[in-house]
Amino acid sequence: MIVNAELDIAAESQESVEMLSGGEMIARALEDEGVEFIFGYPGGAVLHIYDALFKAASVPHVLVRHEQAATHAADGYARATGKPGVVLVTSGPGATNAVTGIATAYMDSIPMVVLSGQVQSHLIGEDAFQETDMLGISRPIVKHSFQVRHASQLPLVIKKAFHIAASGRPGPVVIDIPKDITRPDERFPYEYPQSVTLRSYSPAVRGHSGQIRKAAKLLLSAKRPIIYSGGGVILGEGSDLLRELARHLNFPVTNTLMGLGAYPGSDRQFLGMLGMHGFYEANMAMHHSDVILAVGARFDDRVTNTVAKFCPGAKIIHIDVDPAAISKTVTADIPIVGPVRAVLTDLLEAIRSAQGNDESATEAVSLDPWWKQIEEWRASHGLWTGRRFGESDYIKPQEVIQSLYRITEGNAFVTSDVGQHQMFAAQYYKFDEPRRWINSGGLGTMGFGLPAAMGVKLAFPEDDVACVTGEGSIQMNIQELSTCLQYNTPVKIINLRNNYLGMVKQWQDMQYEGRYAMSTYEDSLPDFMKLVESYGHVGIEVKDKNQLDAKMAEAFALKDRLVFLDVFVDPMEHVYPMHVAPNGSMKDMWLSKNERS
Amino acid sequence: MRRIISILLENEPGALSRVVGLFSQRGYNIETLNVAATEDATLSRLTLTTNGDDRHIEQITKHLNRLVDVVKLVDLTEGAHVERDLMLIKVRADSTQREEIKRTTDIFRGQIVDVGPRVYTIQLAGTTDKLDSFVSAIPEADILEVVRSGVAGIARGEKVLRP
Numbered sequence: 001m002i003v004n005a006e007l008d009i010a011a012e013s014q015e016s017v018e019m020l021s022g023g024e025m026i027a028r029a030l031e032d033e034g035v036e037f038i039f040g041y042p043g044g045a046v047l048h049i050y051d052a053l054f055k056a057a058s059v060p061h062v063l064v065r066h067e068q069a070a071t072h073a074a075d076g077y078a079r080a081t082g083k084p085g086v087v088l089v090t091s092g093p094g095a096t097n098a099v100t101g102i103a104t105a106y107m108d109s110i111p112m113v114v115l116s117g118q119v120q121s122h123l124i125g126e127d128a129f130q131e132t133d134m135l136g137i138s139r140p141i142v143k144h145s146f147q148v149r150h151a152s153q154l155p156l157v158i159k160k161a162f163h164i165a166a167s168g169r170p171g172p173v174v175i176d177i178p179k180d181i182t183r184p185d186e187r188f189p190y191e192y193p194q195s196v197t198l199r200s201y202s203p204a205v206r207g208h209s210g211q212i213r214k215a216a217k218l219l220l221s222a223k224r225p226i227i228y229s230g231g232g233v234i235l236g237e238g239s240d241l242l243r244e245l246a247r248h249l250n251f252p253v254t255n256t257l258m259g260l261g262a263y264p265g266s267d268r269q270f271l272g273m274l275g276m277h278g279f280y281e282a283n284m285a286m287h288h289s290d291v292i293l294a295v296g297a298r299f300d301d302r303v304t305n306t307v308a309k310f311c312p313g314a315k316i317i318h319i320d321v322d323p324a325a326i327s328k329t330v331t332a333d334i335p336i337v338g339p340v341r342a343v344l345t346d347l348l349e350a351i352r353s354a355q356g357n358d359e360s361a362t363e364a365v366s367l368d369p370w371w372k373q374i375e376e377w378r379a380s381h382g383l384w385t386g387r388r389f390g391e392s393d394y395i396k397p398q399e400v401i402q403s404l405y406r407i408t409e410g411n412a413f414v415t416s417d418v419g420q421h422q423m424f425a426a427q428y429y430k431f432d433e434p435r436r437w438i439n440s441g442g443l444g445t446m447g448f449g450l451p452a453a454m455g456v457k458l459a460f461p462e463d464d465v466a467c468v469t470g471e472g473s474i475q476m477n478i479q480e481l482s483t484c485l486q487y488n489t490p491v492k493i494i495n496l497r498n499n500y501l502g503m504v505k506q507w508q509d510m511q512y513e514g515r516y517a518m519s520t521y522e523d524s525l526p527d528f529m530k531l532v533e534s535y536g537h538v539g540i541e542v543k544d545k546n547q548l549d550a551k552m553a554e555a556f557a558l559k560d561r562l563v564f565l566d567v568f569v570d571p572m573e574h575v576y577p578m579h580v581a582p583n584g585s586m587k588d589m590w591l592s593k594n595e596r597s
Numbered sequence: 598m599r600r601i602i603s604i605l606l607e608n609e610p611g612a613l614s615r616v617v618g619l620f621s622q623r624g625y626n627i628e629t630l631n632v633a634a635t636e637d638a639t640l641s642r643l644t645l646t647t648n649g650d651d652r653h654i655e656q657i658t659k660h661l662n663r664l665v666d667v668v669k670l671v672d673l674t675e676g677a678h679v680e681r682d683l684m685l686i687k688v689r690a691d692s693t694q695r696e697e698i699k700r701t702t703d704i705f706r707g708q709i710v711d712v713g714p715r716v717y718t719i720q721l722a723g724t725t726d727k728l729d730s731f732v733s734a735i736p737e738a739d740i741l742e743v744v745r746s747g748v749a750g751i752a753r754g755e756k757v758l759r760p
Contacts, residue, residue, distance in 0.1 A: 135611055140622045144665040147610065164665060199760050200607055200668040324659035327652070 017189040022151035022182035023052035025190050026115065029158040031058040032192040035086050037077060037458055038062065039070040043090025044130060045117030048182035050088075062458065062487055065479040067094050069451035071101020072477070075110050076452030079438045080413060081459045082237065084111035084165045091117040091179075092130030096137065100445060102172045103141040107442025108258060109235055111170035113161045114138075118147070118178040134176045143171030151181050152188040159193045168203025168339075169322040170235055204321060207338030207346055215293075215317045215334050216350035222291035224313075224370045225251045228274065228303075231258030231441065232296015232320060234434040236340030239263070242295060245348055250367055252374055254282040256297050257426055258441040265430030266410070271374065272383055275303040276579045277423040280381035280589060280597065283577065285374055287311055287587035294318045296340050299330040300442075309585035319343050381577075381591055383427055394570035395545040397421065397496045400552075401428035404466060404494060407552045412464040413438060413456045417449035417473030420502035423575040425468040447476030450493065454480060457489040464556060465491045471525055472501045481535035484562050492555050493564045495528065498571040506574045510590075528566045537562040599628075600654050601673040601680060601750045604643040604661065605758055608634060612666040616643060619664065625649070625657050629682070629725075629747030640668065640760065644749050646725075668760050677753040683720070683746040684728045685710070689739040690717040698735070705731045716741065 020028060026049050030038065038061045042050045053061060064070040067089045074085025085105075089098045095116040105112045119128040135145050144164050146157045154177075161173040219225060233242050239262045246253045246269055253263040254274040263270050272279030274286055286292065292314045297303070304310045307329055318325075318332035319340060326335040336343055355364075401424050404412070414429055415438040416422040422439055431437045438456060440448040453467040474495060484491065496502075504519040529539035538561045542551045548567070555563040580588040580596065589597040606612050613632060620627050625647060632643040647657065654672065661667050673680070690698050695717070702709060702719050705727065711718035721731055725748060732743065752758070 136614070139611075139615060139618050145611070198665065201665045322663070324656070324663050328656060331652075 017191060019187040020190040021048070021052065021184045021187050022148075022154055022177075023048035023184060024056070025151065025154040025188075026158070026177070026182065027052040027056040027058065028190060029155055029192055030086065031056070033158065033162050034083075035059050036083070037074075037455075038086050038088050039064055039073045039077075039455065040088030041067050041070060041090065041094055043092075043094045043117060045091035045119060045179045046088060046094075046115075046177075046182075048179065048184055049115070049117070049177070051184070052182070061088070062454075062483065064451065064483050066477065067097035068101050068447065069454075069477050069480045069483070071098050071105065071112070071114065072445070072448050072451035073455035073458075074112055075101060075105045075448075076415060076438050076455030077459050078105070078110050078112055078455075079452070080435050080456040082435065084113050084162055084170075085455065087112065087114040089114070089116050090130065091119055091134070092132045094130075095132055095134040099137060099141070100443075102138055102174065104440050104443045104445045104448060105172040106141040106143070108231060108440065109170050110172070111165040112172040113158075113165050114172060114174045116174060116176050118176045120180040121149075121178040122180070124178065134174065138174045141172070142174050143169075145174040145176065147176040148178065148181050151186065154181070155190060155192050156196065159196045160198065163196050163198075164201065168201075169232075169320075169325070204323075204338045205342065207319065207336040207343035209346065211334055211336045212343065212346045212350050213354075215336060216347060216354050218291055218315060218317060218334065219249060219251075219293060219351060220354055221365060223365055223367075224285075224289045225249070225291045225293065225367070226271075226285050226289040227251050227253040227263075227293045227295065228256070228286065228297055229253065229259045229262050229295040230256040230297025233259055233262040233340055234296075236296060236321065238296070238340035238344050239434040241341060241344035241348065245344055245351075248348065248351065250371075251293070252285055252371070254278070254286065256300070256303060256441075257439070259297065260426060260437040261431035261434040264432040266432055271378075273426055274586075275300075276305070277427065277575050277577065278303075279383045279427070280577050280591065281374055281377040283579075283586045283589060284377045284597070286314075287585060288373075289314045292316045294332070295344070296320060298325045298328065301329070304330060305579045305581060305584050305586055305588070309583075311586060319347075381597070392570050395542065395548055395567060397424045397498070397569040397573055398428050399545065399548065400494060400496055400567050400569060401425050401468065403548045403552045404468070405429050407549065407556055408464050408466065412436070412466050413453075413460065415439065415449045415453040415456060415465070415467045417467075417469040417476075418444045418446045418503075419470050419473060420498075420506065420573070420575050421468050421470045421473075421496040423503075424496070427575075446473040449473060450477050450480050450484075450491075453491040453493075454484055454487070454489045457491050458487065465489075466494055467491055468494045468496065470496050470502055471499065471521070471528075478531075481532060481537060481562070485536045488560075490558070490560050490562045493562070495564065495566045496569050497566055498569050498573070499525070500571055503575070509574065528564055532562070532564040537564060539564045539566065542567045598650065599646060599648055599674070601644060601646050601678065601748055602658065602661070602670060603673050603750055603758060604645070604670040605635075605668040605760060606632075606641045606643050607666040607668060608639050608641045609666055612641070613643070615664050615666055616645075616661065619660055620647075620657075623656075623660060625653075629745070631747035631749045637760075644673075644747070646748050669758055671752065671758050673750045673752060676756065678750050679753060680724055680748050680750040681722050682725050682728050682748050683722045684731070685718060685720055685744045686732070686735070686740065687716055687718045687742040688735055689715060689741060691715055694739065701731070701734050705734075707731065
């Protein structure tokens with residue numbers, strides 16, 4: 001009798017609560033989380049989930065042609081929108097194929113939630129069919145990971161995953177889900193948590209006020225200041241505040257590869273990208289600065305060149321939400337841990353209040369000599385002057401990007417793959433807004449561009465989306481042309497075709513006496529026109545430089561078609577400036593094949 | 598410099614591998630590692646010793662703190678603390694050696710916890726240095742097996758590491 005009474009009470013209390021299977025919980029939780037797209041590929045271990053998604057029909061699913069592309073598409077979506085990208089893959093090869101894309105997102109701190117199927121709980125560890133230790137394989141390249149042990153844990157685990165992925169310094173989170181957890185015949189109460197707190201995870205919410213006051217004072221005393229801002233400003237939605245700060249102080253600004261667009265590329269105070277292939281004036285200004293304000297940047301080796309020779313006269317203020325990013329390679333004089341919006345808000349206030357108090361006491365430091373020096377650098381070797389590449393019968397790759405910029409009026413989303421074309425795009429497309437430049441900066445993943453463009457186009461169907469690529473990179477995920485047809489994502493692929501693995505060739509020219517070890521395809525390249533046509537798209541070839549703008553315009557005029565613009569460019573062109581390495585400093589650059597700074 | 602880092606860790610599957618993986622991934626060295634559940638079943642206490650300068654240790658602690666499963670951590674070497682390593686050592690103890698080994702064990706305040714016709718197993722707790730000294734006091738040829746727990750540590754006084 002007692003047992004029965006207890007059961008009645010349990011049944012009664014559950015009446016108001018929905019009973020769902022594990023698979024249904026996943027479909028519902030993704031809906032409750034506001035997920036717009038799932039990028040994935042089905043397989044044995046996730047069939048219950050796919051069936052639940054099919055029946056619920058609430059969150060659209062994009063069927064890619066390879067799991068790596070699912071992660072890159074979700075990544076492109078996340079970079080463009082700021083919302084976590086969502087991936088669903090099966091166990092074993094499905095999961096391992098996703099690994100490169102997870103690592104790509106991890107290196108660039110992109111929010112992503114990856115649901116990976118797993119063999120049934122009782123088979124784990126038995127080398128079952130399509131079993132792989134996904135938690136183990138992904139451990140060094142995730143912000144966090146979960147393996148679900150019981151279906152009733154699913155709502156909380158999914159909520160936690162989204163919370164962790166998107167907060168603090170964002171990153172990918174893997175949820176490994178054994179098949180039996182999602183079985184349709186066992187139902188459990190479902191309630192999606194509104195919010196979640198974790199005792200072991202609490203990202204900083206404010207910067208230290210004392211440090212911020214110290215920083216304000218140092219900035220106001222600077223004679224040769226520079227703002228060095230990175231991807232963190234974009235991730236932390238701090239672009240407007242960065243602009244306000246830079247304009248208020250009249251400081252020059254340089255952006256990292258990941259930070260392009262955080263400060264307008266066409267602005268007078270913008271010195272261009274810095275680093276290995278950074279602008280002359282940006283690298284020179286960094287090297288000769290006395291105060292560097294680093295915001296959401298991580299002093300990556302592609303920025304600093306030789307760390308021991310990095311900016312010898314500079315005091316460094318470093319703002320980052322991740323304490324581990326501070327003083328990792330270059331020691332900060334004033335570290336400030338906090339989210340970029342909160343810190344920049346407080347910093348602006350501290351600067352204004354210091355200026356208000358000290359107006360009579362000290363005169364503002366004049367930045368005129370510093371700007372004069374910068375303008376001299378800009379005039380002598382600046383990229384915008386266009387003297388970085390000469391005349392040629394060939395189309396110069398830089399001219400292709402300039403044409404793309406003209407035709408899209410600087411408003412396109414531009415994704416890229418990895419190599420020379422990526423650097424040309426970063427140098428010559430002046431991004432005025434954040435989240436428009438989408439590239440794999442940290443990991444440098446070839447094959448990123450096309451699937452990322454697909455993710456961006458799905459999120460912004462009305463906008464122009466260009467994928468700048470080369471014949472090497474595009475072939476690493478070219479199968480996604482099929483996905484682009486199925487889901488109607490008419491992106492424009494701008495192929496800078498030089499018939500070499502261009503960046504590899506450049507290094508071989510510079511360091512290996514022009515021995516092109518395995519960096520040519522000889523005559524094995526496909527006929528890209530026929531190839532894209534067979535996928536149902538449009539191919540346009542450009543060989544004559546006088547036709548470049550017209551063909552570019554033609555491609556973008558075909559609003560509802562994917563166009564592959566195959567532009568034959570100068571195969572011998574190099575990317576300059578280029579840091580002298582090893583043992584060079586920020587100011588040591590090759591400016592052309594025979595000119596050094 | 599040798600450091601003792603003590604960590605409160607979520608008692609979750611895979612949590613330990615995240616800590617250990619971090620050290621190999623970032624090229625840090627673990628010299629000893631000790632881990633067990635605490636009075637709170639949801640938490641494990643992990644003590645590890647490592648070597649490095651201040652900058653190195655700062656990076657290690659920052660990266661450890663970044664792990665979602667790490668609830669709290671402390672560098673015990675920054676303040677007064679108690680540390681203990683437990684050793685079980687099996688030594689050859691023939692009739693001629695038995696007295697000498699017994700004496701050495703007493704001097705180190707160890708205990709003989711198992712006796713065989715030709716072997717003693719000795720239990721000894723103390724700092725790493727003390728255990729090292731004991732090992733060097735026994736002729737190398739007579740040492741048959743050494744098992745050490747690795748350092749476990751706790752701060753002196755009222756300082757506690759709690760969630």
